[in-house]
Amino acid sequence: MSPLEVIGVFVGIPVGLFVLIILLVMAPDMIRSARQPGLSWSGDSEWFGVRPAVEADRAAEKDTAAVEGSTAESPSTSVSAPGEERKAVGTSQPVEPGGAGGRW
Amino acid sequence: MVGGETFTPRQRAEIERSIRVASELSGLKFSVYVGHGELQGDPREAAARLHAALPDPAHTVLVLVDPVDRVIEIRTGVEARRVLSDDECRLAILTMQSAFAVGDLVGGLVNGIQQLGEHARRPRTVHTDEV
Numbered sequence: 001m002s003p004l005e006v007i008g009v010f011v012g013i014p015v016g017l018f019v020l021i022i023l024l025v026m027a028p029d030m031i032r033s034a035r036q037p038g039l040s041w042s043g044d045s046e047w048f049g050v051r052p053a054v055e056a057d058r059a060a061e062k063d064t065a066a067v068e069g070s071t072a073e074s075p076s077t078s079v080s081a082p083g084e085e086r087k088a089v090g091t092s093q094p095v096e097p098g099g100a101g102g103r104w
Numbered sequence: 105m106v107g108g109e110t111f112t113p114r115q116r117a118e119i120e121r122s123i124r125v126a127s128e129l130s131g132l133k134f135s136v137y138v139g140h141g142e143l144q145g146d147p148r149e150a151a152a153r154l155h156a157a158l159p160d161p162a163h164t165v166l167v168l169v170d171p172v173d174r175v176i177e178i179r180t181g182v183e184a185r186r187v188l189s190d191d192e193c194r195l196a197i198l199t200m201q202s203a204f205a206v207g208d209l210v211g212g213l214v215n216g217i218q219q220l221g222e223h224a225r226r227p228r229t230v231h232t233d234e235v
Contacts, residue, residue, distance in 0.1 A: 043110025045139020049123040050164055052157035097186035099166075099178040100193035103149055104201040 106193060110138065115210045122214040126221025132184050133164040140207070143170040143177075152176040165220055169200070171209060178201055184224070190225040 001009075107229040111119070123134045143150045147168065150230055155166045161183040165188060169176055196219045202211030 014182050024153045041234045043139075045137065045141050046116075048119050048134075048136040048138075049115070049127075050135040050158055050160070051137075053153060053159070083200070098180035098188075098190060098193075099151070100180070100190050100197055101151070101175070101177040102197040104174050104176070104218055 111210065118210060118214055119217070122217040122221075126217050126224075127182070129221040130187065130224035131163075132187070132205070132221075133158075133160060133162055134167070134220070134225055135168075136167045136213065136217065138169045138171065138213070140170055140172040143168060143173065143175060145177045147173075147177045151179040155179040155181070165224070167217065167220070169204075169213065171204075174204070176204075178220070188220060189225040193220070196223070197218045 105224075111219050113129045114209065123136060126132075126134050135155075137154065142154060148171065151168050151225050153168060154168065155164065157160050158166065160181075162183040163182050166179040168179070176197050176203065178186050178197060180190075196216045199214040200216035203209075203215060
């Protein structure tokens with residue numbers, strides 16, 4: 001065995017394994033920090049649950065565009081029909097301020 | 105997370121499920137907005153504007169999260185405020201803040217919404233509520 005082979009076997013392999021283990025341990029944290037909100041937010045805005053009439057109309061347009069030739073389907077339970085929502089928005093009651101806000 | 109794709113289908117399902125559970129517990133409607141476009145300017149005013157545009161604002165709780173400006177706003181309607189006080193909203197915001205601070209956007213939303221639903225839980229009325 002040449003000195004180079006000895007160094008490769010007794011130093012190279014342990015160091016390689018050491019680096020591999022470190023990378024495996026640190027990988028989840030690195031991925032998580034890359035997805036930290038505020039730093040890498042590149043997504044579209046999204047609504048969940050009840051949504052305003054304009055957004056509901058957009059969603060309905062998306063649905064109808066996706067299903068070509070089919071008639072408009074009845075909306076899901078979380079979102080009422082766009083026509084109804086327009087009516088509701090028009091007659092919306094005055095809302096007193098309630099709730100809270102914060103930053104992180 | 106793919107560019108343009110904010111949440112995975114699984115994450116969306118988790119958030120929708122927490123909204124459904126909170127609505128069932130409280131009898132209120134929940135609306136959650138995550139994004140940057142609508143919250144420019146004064147977040148409180150933006151929240152009030154969006155809340156007023158919802159189908160039934162009186163019974164609706166609106167949760168707004170801006171991951172870019174790191175802003176959370178919760179808005180409650182007149183009827184919703186009877187069962188969900190501003191202090192309870194602040195507690196839910198604290199829950200969300202702690203999760204968001206470590207990068208857990210979905211976990212923060214799910215826990216915050218669940219907390220709002222539990223705080224607004226309707227008290228059971230003897231003889232009138234079904235067993």
